[in-house]
Every structure is written in C-alpha cells, then in structure tokens.
Amino acid sequence: MTYTKAFFEQLDKQDPLASFQAKFALNAGEIYLDGNSLGARPKAALARAQQVVEQEWGQDLIRSWNKHQWFELPYRIGNKIASLIGAQDGEVVCTDATGLNLYKAVSTALQLNPSRKVVLMEGSNFPTNNYMVQGLLSQLGDDYQVRFVEEAQLLEQIDEQVAVVCLTQVHYKTGRVLDMQAITEYAQQKGCLVVWDLCHSAGALPVDLNGANADLAVGCTYKYLNGGPGSPAFIFVAKRHHNRAQQPLSGWWGHSAPFDFKRDYQPGFGISQMLSGTQAILSLTVAEVGIDLMCAADMQALRKKSQALTRYFIELLDQECGQYGFELVSPRDDEKRGSQVALSHAQGYPIMQALIDAGVIGDFRAPDILRFGFAPLYNSYVDIWEAVQRFKSIMDNEHWREAQFNQRHAVT
Numbered sequence: 001m002t003y004t005k006a007f008f009e010q011l012d013k014q015d016p017l018a019s020f021q022a023k024f025a026l027n028a029g030e031i032y033l034d035g036n037s038l039g040a041r042p043k044a045a046l047a048r049a050q051q052v053v054e055q056e057w058g059q060d061l062i063r064s065w066n067k068h069q070w071f072e073l074p075y076r077i078g079n080k081i082a083s084l085i086g087a088q089d090g091e092v093v094c095t096d097a098t099g100l101n102l103y104k105a106v107s108t109a110l111q112l113n114p115s116r117k118v119v120l121m122e123g124s125n126f127p128t129n130n131y132m133v134q135g136l137l138s139q140l141g142d143d144y145q146v147r148f149v150e151e152a153q154l155l156e157q158i159d160e161q162v163a164v165v166c167l168t169q170v171h172y173k174t175g176r177v178l179d180m181q182a183i184t185e186y187a188q189q190k191g192c193l194v195v196w197d198l199c200h201s202a203g204a205l206p207v208d209l210n211g212a213n214a215d216l217a218v219g220c221t222y223k224y225l226n227g228g229p230g231s232p233a234f235i236f237v238a239k240r241h242h243n244r245a246q247q248p249l250s251g252w253w254g255h256s257a258p259f260d261f262k263r264d265y266q267p268g269f270g271i272s273q274m275l276s277g278t279q280a281i282l283s284l285t286v287a288e289v290g291i292d293l294m295c296a297a298d299m300q301a302l303r304k305k306s307q308a309l310t311r312y313f314i315e316l317l318d319q320e321c322g323q324y325g326f327e328l329v330s331p332r333d334d335e336k337r338g339s340q341v342a343l344s345h346a347q348g349y350p351i352m353q354a355l356i357d358a359g360v361i362g363d364f365r366a367p368d369i370l371r372f373g374f375a376p377l378y379n380s381y382v383d384i385w386e387a388v389q390r391f392k393s394i395m396d397n398e399h400w401r402e403a404q405f406n407q408r409h410a411v412t
C-alpha cells in the first residue's frame with residue numbers, strides 16, 4: 001500500500017497512549033527521535049525540581065533526609081523501576097551510573113561462581129560495559145579474562161569456562177533484541193550466571209527479569225524512562241543471590257548501619273548493599289517524575305505502539321527515500337527490533353546534521369549509523385510522516401552537502 005498523511009492521522013486518533021504526549025515538554029515544529037539517548041522532559045519535572053530546590057533543600061535543609069524521605073529515595077524509585085522490569089520490591093535500587101552498577105554486578109556474579117574466570121560479552125556492545133569489565137578483571141588478576149563474541153557465535157561460546165555472561169538485551173546501535181529467557185536458561189544450564197543490561201529495554205518494551213530467572217541486571221533512567229540528563233541508573237539482584245557476596249565499592253551507604261559510624265565495613269542486608277555513597281538527590285527526585293509516568297502506561301500497549309512506529313518509519317522511508325542507498329541495520333522483524341531504527345549510509349554524519357537542522361532530532365553513531373529512537377509516550381504516528389517528508393526533502397535537494405553539516409561536534 002501507499003502511505004498517506006491521513007493514514008497516520010487516523011492511527012493517532014485510535015492510539016490508547018495518545019494522552020501521554022501532552023505531559024511532555026516538546027518543542028513546537030520539532031520531531032524528537034532521540035529518546036533512546038536522552039528522553040524528553042516531563043512537564044511536571046520543572047515544578048518538582050523547583051519544589052526540591054526551594055523547599056526541601058532551601059528551607060528544610062538537613063531535615064529533609066528524614067522529613068522528605070531523601071534517604072529512602074533509591075529504594076522507593078528502585079521499587080517503581082522493579083515493577084517495569086519484572087522484579088519484586090527489594091530487588092532494585094536506583095543509584096550511580098550504569099557502568100558503575102555493572103562493575104558491582106559483574107563482580108558480585110564472579111564471586112557467586114568462584115571456580116570460573118571468564119566473562120563473556122558482546123564486543124560490539126556499548127563500550128563502557130567492556131571498559132568496566134576490563135577494569136574489574138585487571139584488578140582481579142591475570143587468570144581472569146573477558147571473551148568477546150558476537151551474536152552469531154553467542155550460544156556456542158557459552159561453555160564450562162564461562163563464569164558470567166554479560167549481555168545488553170537491546171543493542172545500542174542496531175536495536176536488535178536478544179531472547180532474554182532462552183539465553184538465560186541456556187547459560188544457567190552451562191553453569192553460568194547472567195547479567196543483563198537494560199539500558200535500551202527499560203521503558204522501551206516489557207521486561208520480565210524474574211520470569212526469565214535473571215541473576216543480576218543494570219540499566220539507565222535517562223533514556224526511555226525520561227529521568228533527565230545524567231539521572232541515576234539502577235541495579236537488580238535476584239533475591240536468591242542476596243547476602244551471598246560483597247560488592248566491591250563498599251561505601252558507607254551500603255553498610256548495615258551507616259549511622260553507627262563503625263570502623264569496619266559490614267555489608268547491608270539485601271539490595272541495600274548495592275549503594276555506595278551519598279545519593280544525587282536532585283537527580284533522583286526529578287527522575288521519579290519520568291518513572292511515575294512510565295508506571296502509569298500499559299507496557300503491552302507501549303510495545304505495540306513502539307513496533308508500529310518503527311515499522312511504519314521503515315516502510316515509509318522505503319517508499320519516500322528508497323533510491324538513496326540507505327541500508328536498514330535494525331531487524332525488519334518486529335519481534336527482534338527494540339524501539340529504534342538504525343540505518344547505515346556512507347554520508348550518515350552530514351545527513352544527520354542536516355536532519356537535525358531541519359528539526360528531525362536523531363543521532364549518529366560511528367562509523368556510519370543514523371539512529372532514530374521512538375518513544376511511544378510522546379511520539380505520534382504523524383511524527384513519522386513529518387520526519388520522513390523532511391528526510392526526503394534533504395535527500396532530494398542534496399541539502400546535506402552544505403559545508404556546515406560536515407563539521408564534527410564532540411557529542412554526536
């Protein structure tokens with residue numbers, strides 16, 4: 001069929017998630033397709049930030065740790081995230097950066113599987129995961145090794161040497177989804193523990209960590225959970241592993257009694273041990289606004305819309321820009337694709353800059369990938385139509401050839 005604007009307008013009229021868009025501060029005339037890098041701002045985040053800065057910090061000062069439950073924030077928000085990723089209360093805390101949490105998670109998993117020394121990872125994964133594991137293993141000594149594999153060899157490389165399989169469920173560049181349930185089961189049969197990174201899953205699709213019997217997991221809140229720039233990440237440890245190992249960043253917030261100020265470290269009970277130091281209260285309070293919005297959404301409806309948005313974007317691009325040599329890097333199969341579409345093109349960088357200039361905000365990932373993230377809470381179907389019309393105009397007019405679009409910025 002040939003897609004028309006009216007087709008997309010009709011889909012918007014029938015969209016059960018349509019009412020969420022008004023809850024986000026979006027720039028008029030701009031189509032924001034970068035929620036997989038930095039989610040849009042919930043309107044209510046502004047009032048919440050003002051309240052925390054003026055009242056809780058400004059007026060109540062130190063009393064706020066008790067009066068406004070600042071001390072409980074990592075747990076309270078952790079429990080809300082838990083409800084989005086198939087975990088129970090008390091299995092998740094919201095704290096620190098993803099990479100730091102991965103360090104704690106992989107270290108914990110290695111301690112739980114002490115006779116083995118290999119961590120298996122996908123080499124093409126977001127590099128900080130590799131860097132963090134390399135840093136951890138360099139502390140543990142020469143007999144520890146990382147084994148990098150790619151998806152095609154994944155299962156055959158999971159063997160009796162491997163202590164920990166550490167994978168990102170949705171690939172940050174291609175958007176392809178790994179089968180969490182099947183891989184976890186397979187790896188556990190081989191005697192491995194599995195650490196999942198949910199950076200591109202949480203708030204993008206339904207996740208069922210306990211349903212998959214996952215061991216540990218991490219993820220961020222500033223992408224699909226709309227928590228704000230640099231908002232704290234999260235870490236999940238399945239209840240069956242609580243109190244069986246000690247995470248290495250043993251700061252006072254993870255102590256069993258931080259306000260006893262004892263000389264020696266004594267790990268806290270359960271998930272509390274995963275905290276290290278004083279929490280980023282301003283970021284946590286603002287992040288909760290975005291997480292609350294996500295908790296109010298039906299995750300099955302969200303997944304359905306996400307698949308439709310990405311599918312129609314791919315098909316409309318085929319229709320409007322098919323002659324320009326873009327290759328689809330993301331899976332065409334709805335079930336295997338997360339909430340983003342990645343295309344490759346030799347001139348990807350200047351094309352993306354020209355798109356951004358035209359108000360279609362995606363991003364570029366070296367060497368040649370254009371990424372478009374779709375956030376079902378605030379992207380509409382007609383956004384797809386509008387974005388592809390501007391895309392087509394840039395290609396038809398060769399607008400991207402202008403010199404200004406070839407200057408590289410620090411953040412792409």
Ligand SMILES: *Cc1c(COP(=O)(O)O)cnc(C)c1O
Pocket residue numbers: 097098099100125126128129168172197199200220233
């Ligand atoms: C976004 C992302 C991160 C971010 O890590 P930070 O430590 O929070 O900066 C890590 N891993 C993956 C797979 C990501 O997509």
